[in-house]
Amino acid sequence: xxxxxxxxxxxxxxxxxxxxxxxxxxxxxxxxxxxxxxxxxxxxxxxxxxxxxxxxxxxxxxxxxxxxxxxxxxxxxxxxxxxxxxxxxxxxxxxxxxxxxxxxxxxxxxxxxxxxxxxxxxxxxxxxxxxxxxxxxxxxxxxxxxxxxxxxxxxxxxxxxxxxxxxxxxxxxxxxxxxxxxxxxxxxxxxxxx
Amino acid sequence: xxxxxxxxxxxxxxxxxxxxxxxxxxxxxxxxxxxxxxxxxxxxxxxxxxxxxxxxxxxxxxxxxxxxxxxxxxxxxxxxxxxxxxxxxxxxxxxxxxxxxxxxxxxxxxxxxxxxxxxxxxxxxxxxxxxxxxxxxxxxxxxxxxxxxxxxxxxxxxxxxxxxxxxxxxxxxxxxxxxxxxxxxxxxxxxxxxxxxxxxxxxxxxxxxxxxxxxxxxxxxxxxxxxxxxxxxxxxxxxxxxxxxxxxxxxxxxxxxxxxxxxxxxxxxxxxxxxxxxxxxxxxxxxxxxxxxxxxxxxxxxxxxxxxxxxxxxxxxxxxxxxxxxxxxxxxxxxxxxxxxxxxxxxxxxxxxxxxxxxxxxxxxxxxxxxxxxxxx
Numbered sequence: 001x002x003x004x005x006x007x008x009x010x011x012x013x014x015x016x017x018x019x020x021x022x023x024x025x026x027x028x029x030x031x032x033x034x035x036x037x038x039x040x041x042x043x044x045x046x047x048x049x050x051x052x053x054x055x056x057x058x059x060x061x062x063x064x065x066x067x068x069x070x071x072x073x074x075x076x077x078x079x080x081x082x083x084x085x086x087x088x089x090x091x092x093x094x095x096x097x098x099x100x101x102x103x104x105x106x107x108x109x110x111x112x113x114x115x116x117x118x119x120x121x122x123x124x125x126x127x128x129x130x131x132x133x134x135x136x137x138x139x140x141x142x143x144x145x146x147x148x149x150x151x152x153x154x155x156x157x158x159x160x161x162x163x164x165x166x167x168x169x170x171x172x173x174x175x176x177x178x179x180x181x182x183x184x185x186x187x188x189x190x191x192x193x194x
Numbered sequence: 195x196x197x198x199x200x201x202x203x204x205x206x207x208x209x210x211x212x213x214x215x216x217x218x219x220x221x222x223x224x225x226x227x228x229x230x231x232x233x234x235x236x237x238x239x240x241x242x243x244x245x246x247x248x249x250x251x252x253x254x255x256x257x258x259x260x261x262x263x264x265x266x267x268x269x270x271x272x273x274x275x276x277x278x279x280x281x282x283x284x285x286x287x288x289x290x291x292x293x294x295x296x297x298x299x300x301x302x303x304x305x306x307x308x309x310x311x312x313x314x315x316x317x318x319x320x321x322x323x324x325x326x327x328x329x330x331x332x333x334x335x336x337x338x339x340x341x342x343x344x345x346x347x348x349x350x351x352x353x354x355x356x357x358x359x360x361x362x363x364x365x366x367x368x369x370x371x372x373x374x375x376x377x378x379x380x381x382x383x384x385x386x387x388x389x390x391x392x393x394x395x396x397x398x399x400x401x402x403x404x405x406x407x408x409x410x411x412x413x414x415x416x417x418x419x420x421x422x423x424x425x426x427x428x429x430x431x432x433x434x435x436x437x438x439x440x441x442x443x444x445x446x447x448x449x450x451x452x453x454x455x456x457x458x459x460x461x462x463x464x465x466x467x468x469x470x471x472x473x474x475x476x477x478x479x480x481x482x483x484x485x486x487x488x489x490x491x492x493x494x495x496x497x498x499x500x501x502x503x504x505x506x507x508x509x510x511x512x513x514x515x516x517x518x519x520x521x522x523x524x525x526x527x528x529x530x531x532x533x534x535x536x537x538x539x540x541x542x543x544x545x546x547x548x549x550x551x552x553x554x555x556x557x558x559x560x561x562x563x564x565x566x567x568x569x570x571x
Contacts, residue, residue: 099243100241100276101241101243101276102241102243102249102274103242103243103244107242107249107252108241108242108253108256108257108272108274108491109237109241109249109252109256109272109276110274111271111272111273111274115490116256116257116490117260117263117264119486119490120260120264120486120490121264123486123489124264
C-alpha cells in the first residue's frame with residue numbers, strides 16, 4: 001500500500017516535472033524567437049540612426065556649399081533631399097546669431113536636432129533585445145534543471161521498485177527511506193524550479 | 195504517517211507553485227515611470243561656438259534629457275544659453291531665460307563667477323538652477339535661494355589637497371602659490387588652514403593672473419621645498435609657472451586645483467590635480483552612457499558627466515511636481531530639495547542638504563602620467 005502510494009506520487013511528480021520542463025522549453029523557444037526579432041529590429045534602428053547622422057551632415061555640407069555659391073537650384077535640391085527634422089535643425093541654427101550659435105546645426109544646443117533621441121531609442125531597443133535573450137537563456141536553464149530532476153525521480157522509482165523484491169524488512173525500510181528522501185528532494189526542487 | 199507526509203508535501207508544493215507562473219514575470223524592458231509632461235529646461239554652458247570652450251557639459255546635459263524623456267515618456271525640451279565663464283554674458287542671458295515663461299529650471303551656470311551674477315536674476319524669477327561645476331563655498335551661504343549643485347565645494351577640494359600632501363607626499367616644506375583671484379585665494383586659505391592644523395612647514399607666494407615672469411616664485415623654491423601647491427585659476431598661467439620652475443632646474447612636486455584639470459591646457463608630468471568628478475568611463479553604471487555619448491558626439495568627455503547628473507536632477511524635480519502635463523518653475527523649485535537619486539552614472543547618489551549642497555560630495559585626486567590622468571586612491 002505504502003509502496004503503491006509512493007510510486008504513484010513519484011509518477012505524479014515526474015509528470016509535473018516533465019510538464020514544467022516542457023513549458024520552460026517552450027517559453028525559451030518563444031523568447032529566443034522574440035529576442036532574435038528584437039535584435040534585428042534594434043540593429044536596423046541603429047543602422048538607420050547612424051545613416052541619418054551621416055546623411056544630415058553630408059546634405060548640410062552640400063547645402064552650405066550651395067549657399068556660399070548663391071546657387072538657388074542647388075540650394076533647392078539640397079533642401080529637397082533633407083527630411084523635415086534635418087530641415088528644422090538647420091533652420092533653427094540659421095536663425096541664431098553667428099556669434100553665439102554652435103559651430104554646426106547638429107549640436108546638443110539645438111532643440112530641433114532629433115538624432116540623439118533616435119540613437120538613444122535604438123540603444124534602448126538593443127538593450128531590450130539583450131534582456132530578452134537573457135530571459136530565454138534563463139528559461140532554457142530552468143528547463144535543463146527540471147530534466148535533471150526527472151532523472152533523479154527515476155532513482156525513486158528504481159529504489160521503490162526494488163523494495164518489493166527484497167525480503168529483509170531492514171533492507172526494505174532502507175530502500176523505502178531512500179525513495180522517500182529522493183522524492184521529497186525532487187518535490188522541493190520542483191517547487192523551486194517551477 | 196509516510197503516506198500522509200508525502201501527500202502533504204505534494205499538496206504544499208502544488209499550492210506554493212500554483213501561486214505563480216512564468217507568465218507573471220515583469221517584462222524585460224518596462225519603463226519605470228511613464229507620464230506625459232512638458233516644459234523647457236535651460237542649460238547655461240558653452241554651446242560650442244567658434245573659438246570657444248568645447249560644449250562637453252551641454253552635450254552631457256542633452257544626452258541626459260533625451261535619455262530621461264525616453265525612459266519616462268516626458269517631452270522636456272532643451273534651451274541652450276551659451277555662457278561658460280563669460281561674466282559679461284551672464285546677466286543678459288539670465289534675464290532672457292527668466293523672461294521665457296516656458297523655462298521651468300536651469301542646469302548651470304557652470305562657473306562660480308557667472309553664478310554670482312546670474313543667480314539673483316534666477317532667484318527673482320523663481321527659477322531653480324543646478325550647477326554641474328560651480329564650487330565656490332560662498333554660493334551656498336544662503337544669499338542664492340534657489341542654487342543647488344551636484345558637486346562638492348572648494349572646502350572639500352582644500353581637504354583633498356591637504357589629505358594628499360599630508361598622507362602621500364610627506365613634504366619637508368610646501369610653497370603655496372595663489373594668483374590673487376577669488377577662486378585661488380579662497381582655496382589656498384583652506385589649504386593653509388589645513389597645513390597649520392597638521393603642522394606642515396610652508397611658505398606662501400602670490401602672483402598676478404596672466405603674469406609672464408615668475409622669477410620671484412622660482413627664487414622662493416629652496417632645496418627643502420619639495421611640494422608646490424598652486425591652484426591658479428588659469429591653467430595656462432599654471433603651465434607657464436611650472437615650465438619656468440623646471441627651466442630653473444628645480445623639480446618639486448606640483449599640486450594644482452580643479453581649474454587646472456584640463457590636459458589640453460595643463461599637462462605637467464607628475465603633477466597632481468583634483469577633480470569634482472570621477473572618470474565616468476571607469477564607473478560600472480556610467481560606461482554604457484559614455485558609449486552612448488560617444489556614439490552621438492563622436493568624442494569622449496568623461497569628466498563633464500556631472501552635467502548629466504545635474505540635468506537628471508532638474509528633470510526629476512520637474513516630473514515629480516508635474517501638474518496637468520506641464521512642469522512649472524514653482525514645482526521644480528519646491529521639488530529640488532527633495533530629489534533623491536539612489537544612484538547615478540557617477541556611481542554615487544544625489545541628495546541635497548539644507549544648504550542645497552550635495553550630500554556626500556567629494557573630490558577625486560589624479561596624477562598626470564604620460565598625457566593621461568591616473569586616479570590616486
